[in-house]
Amino acid sequence: METQSKSSWDDGSGGERGLLHSWKGYSYSITPERLLLPRPVLQVALGSQHGVLLVEGGQVYSFGELPWKQSQVPEPAKPTLESALSGQRVVTVAAGSFHSGAVTEDGGIHMWGENSAGQCGLSGLSTVPNPTPVALQDLDTVTVPLQTVPVLELACGEKHTLALSVQREVWAWGSGCQLGLNAAVFPVWKPQKVEHLAGRYVLQVACGASHSLALVRCLGSHDGHRPHVDKCGRCNELLYTMTDKEDHVIISDSHYCPLGVELTEDDGKLEAPNPTTGLKTSPSEPVLPSYTSKSESPAVPTVADPTSVPSQPHASEEGEASLVNGMLQVSDSDTSALSGAESDAVAGAKSSPYPDEQAVKDYLKKLSDNTQTNTQASGGLNALLPSTGGLMSSTPTSALNNLVASCASAVGGRVASTYEALSLKKMMNFYLPSGASRSGGSPGVVDNSAERVRQEDSMQGKKSSSTGDIREEEAEGLRRRLSLPGLLSQVSPRLLRKAGRPKMRAVALTPLGGAIPEDHEVLPTLQTEVWSWGHGEHGQLGHGDNLARLQPLCIKSLNNKEVVRVAAGAHHSLALTAQSQVFSWGSNSSGQLGHMESPSTVPRLAKLSEGIRVWDVSAGERHTLLLADGDCIQPIIYYSGQQVKEGEEEGGNEKELHQQGGGEEEEEEQAGGYTQQPVLLPFCMNLGYVSSVFAGGRRCVALSDRNVMGFIASLHELASAERRFYCKLCNIKSQILRPLLELESLSSALGQVIFGLLQTLANMFGRLCHLTGQHATSLTASLRRCREVKSLLILEHTSIFLDCYNDYCSAVGNFQVMGGFQALTKPSIDLFGKGPELLQKLSECGEENLTTADLLVVLFYLPARHLHEYSRLLLKLATCFEVCSTEYQKLQDSCSKFEASVLQLKRKRKEADYTVHFWKIFPGKMTDSLRKPYRRLICESSNKGLTLQNAGRFSVNWFILFNDVLVHAQGVAPCKNLFSTHHIFPLATLWVEPIPEEDTGLYGLKVITPEETLTLLASSPMEKIKWLRSINQAVDQALSGKGQDVASGSSVQKLEPPISRTASYTFYKEGRLKDATYEGRWLSGKPNGRGVLKWCDGRIYTGAFKNGLEDGFGEFVAPNKTLNKNDHYQGYWKDGKMHGLGTYRYASGEVYDGSFQEGVRHGHGMLRSGKLNTSSPSVFIGQWLQDKKTGYGVFDDITKGEKYMGMWQDHQRQGTGVVVTQFGLYYEGAFKDNKMMGTGVLLSEDDTTYEGEFSDDWTLSGKGVLTMPNGDYLEGSFNGEWGSGLKVTGSYFKPHLFDTDKDKTQAMKLGHLCVCAEDKWPAVFEECWSQLGCEAPGRGEPEKAWENIAVALTISRRHILDSPDVLSRSHNKTLESLEVIPQHVGPITMDRYNAIRLYLIKACDTPLHPLGQLLESLVAVYRMTYVGVGANRRLLHQAVSEIKSYLNRIFLIVRFLFPDLPEEGGLIPEPTTDLQEKNEPNSTDALPESPKPARVVSSSALLLPVLLPRLYPPLFTLYALDKEREDDVYWECVLRLNKQPDLALLAFLGVQQKFWPVSIPASLPAPGEKQLVISSTKDACFASAVETLQQISTTFTPSDKLQVIQLTFEEITQEVQALLKQDFLWSMDDLFPVFLYVVLRARIRNLGSEVSLIEDLMDPCVQHGEHGIMFTTLKACYYQIQHEKVT
Secondary structure, three states: OOOOEEEOOOOOOOOOOOEEEEEEOOOOOOOOEEEOOOOOEEEEEEOOOEEEEEEOOOEEEEEEOOOOOOOOOOOOOOOEEOHHHOOOOEEEEEEOOOEEEEEEOOOOEEEEEEOOOOOOOOOOOOEEEEEEEEOOEOOOOOOOOOOEOOEEEEEEOOOEEEEEEOOOOEEEEEOOHHHOOOOOOOOEEEEEEOHHHOOOEEEEEEEOOOEEEEEEEOOOHHHOOOOOOOEOOOOOOEOOEEEEEOOEEEEEOOOOOOOOOOEOOOOOOEOOOOOOOOOOOOOOOOOOOOOOOOOOOOOOOOOOOHHHOOOEOOOOOOOOEEEEOOEEEEOOOOOOOOOOOOOHHHOOOOOOOOOOHHHHHHHHHHHHHHHOOOOOOOOOOOOOOOOOOOOOOOEOHHHHHHHHHHHHHHHOOOOOHHHOOOOHHHHHHHHOOOOOOOOOOOOOOOOOOOOOOOOHHHHOOOOOOOHHHHOHHHHHOOOOOOOOOOHHHOOOOOOOOOOOOOOEOOOOOOOOOOOOOOHHHHOOOOOEEEEEEEOOOOOOOOOOOOOOEEEEEEOHHHOOOOEEEEEEOOOEEEEEEOOOOEEEEEOOOOOOOOOOOOOEEEEEEOOOOOOOEEEEEEEOOOEEEEEEEOOOOOOEEEEEEEOOOOOOOHHHHHHHHHOOOOOHHHHHHHHOOEOOOOEEOHHHHHHOEEEEEEEEOOEEEEEEEOOHHHHHHHHHHHHHHHHHHHHHHHHHHHHHHHHHHOEOOHHHHHOHHHHHHHHHHHHHHHHHHHHHHHHHHHHHHHHHOOOOHHHOHHHHOHHHHHHHHHHHHHHHHHHHHOOHHHHHHHHHHHHHOOOOHHHHHHOOOOOOOOOHHHHHHHHHHHHHHHHHHHHHHHHHHHOOOOOOOHHHHHHHHHHHHHHHHHHHHHHHHHHHHHHHHHHHHOOHHHHHHHOOOOOOEEEEOOOOOEEEOOOOOOEEEEEEEEOOEEEEEEEEOOOOOOEEEEEEEEHHHOEEEEOOHHHHOOEEEEEEOOOOEEEEEEOOHHHHHHHHHHHHHHHHHHHHOOOOOOOOOHHHHOOOOOOEEEEEEEOOOOOOOOOOEEEEEEEOOEEEEEEEEEOOOOOEEEEEEEOOEEEEEEEEEEEEOOOOEEEEEEEEEEOOEEEEEEEEEOOOOOEEEEEEEOOEEEEEEEEEEOOOHHHOOEEEEEEEEOOEEEEEEEEEEOOOOEEEEEEEEOOEEEEEEEEEEOOOOEEEEEEEOOEEEEEEEEEOOOOOEEEEEEEEOOEEEEEEEEEOOOOOEEEEEEEEEOOOOOEEEEEEEOOOOOOOOHHHOOOOOOOOOOOOHHHOOHHHHHHHHHHOOOOOOOOOOHHHHHHHHHHHHHHHHHHHHHOOOOOOHHHHHHHHHHOOOOOOOOOOOHHHHHHHHHHHHHHOOOOOOHHHHHHHHHHHHHHHHHOHHHOOHHHHHHHHHHHHHHHHHHHHHHHHHOOOOOOOOOEEEOOHHHOOOOOOOOOEOOOOOOOOOEEEOOHHHHHHHHHHHHHHHHHHHHHHHHOHHHHHHHHHHHHHHOOOOHHHHHHHOOOOHHHOOOEEEOOOOOOOOEEEOOOOOOOOOOHHHHHHHHHHHHOOOHHHHHHHHHHHHHHHHHHHHHHHOOOOEOOHHHHHHHHHHHHHHHOOOOHHHHHHHHHHHOOHHHOOOHHHHHHHHHHHHHHHHHOOOOO
């Protein structure tokens, strides 16, 4: 392939993207050379003498010296294609000093180059000439074959390689402790996982010559699901153990893989993680202050074993003590020591409660000897931390207590009694004197854990316990977990408090877990840590010392610095933060750190002039390259490090590279000078838009793009603007917000409300700041990588940004409205001094002479201006595309969203300003009650633009419209305090309508609120329109959601808010609703629709409202104070009162179920009294009038066992009535004043009868006749109570003394003195008529009635759909079919008649239809009357007439609904085709068939089928009781006669022999065969007829029963015809004996009752037809059987 080198600013043909420029050093004479490649370069990696390039399309080129290639490349400078990778798409490349690596699209690794140390991961080869695949195989997985782990990126050092897997785990191979693998033997050929970072989310890795860096996401709650590592991945030993020792538990995480221990020059410092070593301290090491302020003195828990306590003093820059793999390492720059011999070390600890320090040390020593065997310590702290393998926690004392408590609870809370005597706190005070001064520069950073194990004592003793304290650590942003992978990491300490600033409050400004819920998924994280390991002789690990580390360790001073990228040079390290700062540490031999100091062992900021924001870094052997934002959009490059002389040999400094400690002076001379601090490269502006820089060996490389169509420039401008904005926000946060919030006096100065708002504001600011940081980081990353529109997160996730800004601006507005900025003036002046230079500078405010408050307003509204910047830059980007492209559309959409948001926020700010100004002029007393954070002024009438109509002459009215209420302030003019009262009308329940002007000539507005209607007069038509629109808009906004902005255009489209709405309101005026709260639907100022009304006294109504009153179905609960229970009503209401059907459950236990009117019981209803309704002592069902029992009713007194059926008045029995008792007594007669009084008839069970006068219940008094069961009777005057001896004066008669016929005794005719059937239950029928819309029975319009039925069904259906009880499908179908009104006018034909019959059956089937409801009520009252005590045979006559009366009265309703239906007994002509004989044509029936030209209409035919099945059980019981004696006689005879065989019985009954069956169809042999009837045959003759007749007991209505009888006759006829084989006509003499036989064989138990029932309820028109004759036959059989004399 052909490549040429050109001068970088020759206009070459190399395309527009990914142009590569290369140079060395920083002198002015340097001209970068262009390497021309056929495709844009995506990435460069540089080694000592060679480089690797990745170009678009995934091809890889190598250039420089490539000694591992077998055929030496002729021209080493020219890039050569790595053909071994062809066919693979490479996504990223890496270069170590002498080897290279590449990662392909599918996550596979290819390595090549020097392999003597195993750095290529291929065993047995010293060099690898061409890219060769290397597999990462996870040994933990159980799959066979082993799966290879896909990789994201590689980093290569001198002798090692690191890979970052897709699972964010680090793998290493090669040689040296920089692998972090605990390996005993090097090289490690096979890639292995770095166990120490397992379970953490690693973002990036970097390799120096002999050290490694990892950028790790802080552990947050989102990492809780990561699998917990408890075994070492190498030797499979447990990483921690728990040993139960006598009375305390030792947690030991002392596992380590076998490693050599190498001691450095100082005897006291160990480099290997030797678990048994105690805390080593050398005599030359200092005491570090604990920075615990005096105010904190937490109570110390008793601890389960001191061995598990990680103690770590506060880390400082100069002398940093940190626990590394089990020992305390202290830097040698400090002078004093902590040893038992030197007492001056604890000079600061005068406050120690233990005067005898030596005793403490001895005690500790003793403890340690118990728990440890191999303690090689010179100091006295040896027992405190024997085995904390890798706990780095810089914990002030309060945190220790937490951690100890956490451990104790995790272990099981076993308390060490040995430890009780010595409180950890006191011990810590002794060793870490709180009085000692700081020895550090920048404040150290407190360790913090995201799983905050909160112990009860964690906050004890803290002086102030505001949320600020608890969340302070977020303020410091410390999100880390202990690095011990074992047990303790689960019980890591709570977020700990950074102490040491007395009188300062802590404050949270970084939201927990990031800015947005999705921020970890969408935006890059800023909460990061940097971990380092490997050789540290130059301080390149950043832990404050020069020791090597075999395992990764967190650099604590970089916690909370928001590091987003790390880079490693040969012996120095760099960290780039989101705030565009660079920290550097390690070797500074050539000034490569960018600050003048000698080598640094801790990270320090590189020195760059203000306003330079670095966004890409790279490090070479001895130099550092920084890519930064300058004053213009084009990026600039800084160089820091060694100058490279022109024409110098590349290999000239080879020895110097590996020389470990040579003097810096010689190096400088050799190198030819170096930079003191970063210098700007003069040629960088000529390179175009640089997107990334790379350094390695001595070389520098920059990749740049040409600015085509302005796109690249706009992209750079967007990223640069975001970085600048983030730095700005961070400055405001650190220089203004945090100092203010940390003032201890702040909350008292501001007051609780404003202080709370300030905290909210600070949180919102923190959230916005964090989001900006994340976005800036994401933009920077996309500049480095793809530079495409689709990588812009702001387009996909616009809403995240808009919501954040919206919330922030609301918080600022709320703070401003409450006068927060005025209140902040004094604290600000105290803090920042009188001169507002800082505020002026940060708020970018050009105006002079602004007050502090105004400056603060400008400052806090500053972020909102950035939205406009977004829309401007997105629009700029959009113009780079064709209008029809999707990119243009996306950019344009987002741009318009931001623009709309800008307008909205401007409006919000204007509202807030207007409101603040208003509160300044508003009379003070009312301000306090009306001023609310969210409340904004819309308009007010101080200009007299709006006045109250008919106001008094001196009264002053002021109307103030806010976004949630309308305030009407009133007062009297000359008064000093002008406004004495004010009314607040919430907008949600406010309606406004214009008053037409033509009526009055006034510009009026009518304002309706639930309790007042105001007429307001505007001064002009303009004012009227303004107020009308303002109020309507405000109401609409209040309804659409409190405080939310309706989009700016909405006021135009929608002029009026809905007249019907949902809102909540509390009534304040005197009256029924005073202090009640209503929540629900409204219509024009009145509750209307569904709602809930609650009174203060506990009454609650839930249900429908109409025009402000309860109307429709509702539930009402009223507490009964005396019984301490609730009354509960459920039912219908009208005009605020109970009206219609309902159920009222009284607190006393009574339940009323029935009709109400005007709030009282009225109409038909049932009252059950007694505690449990199942065994209620009494039940009344009947008519009520104005809450009293009046009219006909049935009262069942269960305790007495009596039932009264009769008339009532005012709760008393009055008029005629019947009483039956459970002992069989029966009374009918007159009642007065609730007693039997007047004429009556009394019967006892044995038919003893008294007829005469009564004076009280069961008390005879006056004339009467007493008749005995045998017919003897006494006539005279009676006195006394029935059953307890009667006094009689009178005559005794024995009428049948001479009569032979004793049977002539005339039974007493009952029923004269009781309520006649037609007068019973009038209320039930009236209710049905009123439902049909009739005032009285039969008066009304059928059309109207049908409408009412349809409405009732629809409402009921809707009500049921709302309710939870689900209807069955069949019921639903019934309802649907009923909603269709049937044809109800026109002549009635048979078809119409049948249709009506079917309709009635359906209607009576559902209680939702008025007829169905009527039927249900009738069934209820009938059963109430005749069940239980009411099952008395003497009531049979009344029960039958009651049914007949029901039929007549329902028939009236049916005829009202179907007016053309003929009246009772009328005829409907049948179509002639129906004239078919029912019997077979050849039948010779004895009954003459009458022709049937018409169907007779009768109530029983239409309605009995519906009514009787429901009433059958009580009715038939009465029949059975009445016919008991006759049925017994009949049954005895049936049983006797049935003992005979068939033929004998036929002969006995006189059946003619020709009718005797000769043979019967056999049941057992094959069907069809005949079996002869022999003398012993039984129950075989006429069997089918017998079976048919038995069905009479299973039918309900007389017509059905008659049908059964007819079928029985037909069966008999068929059998006889088959026998005689000819047609045959019966004569009654022939038929009767045969039928008698069938009746006997049918064995019907209550045949007498059946016969009576048919007789009583038979349709009169049937009596003379053939059914009538057949029935007479059956009846005759019954009497015949009773009187049969069996010889």
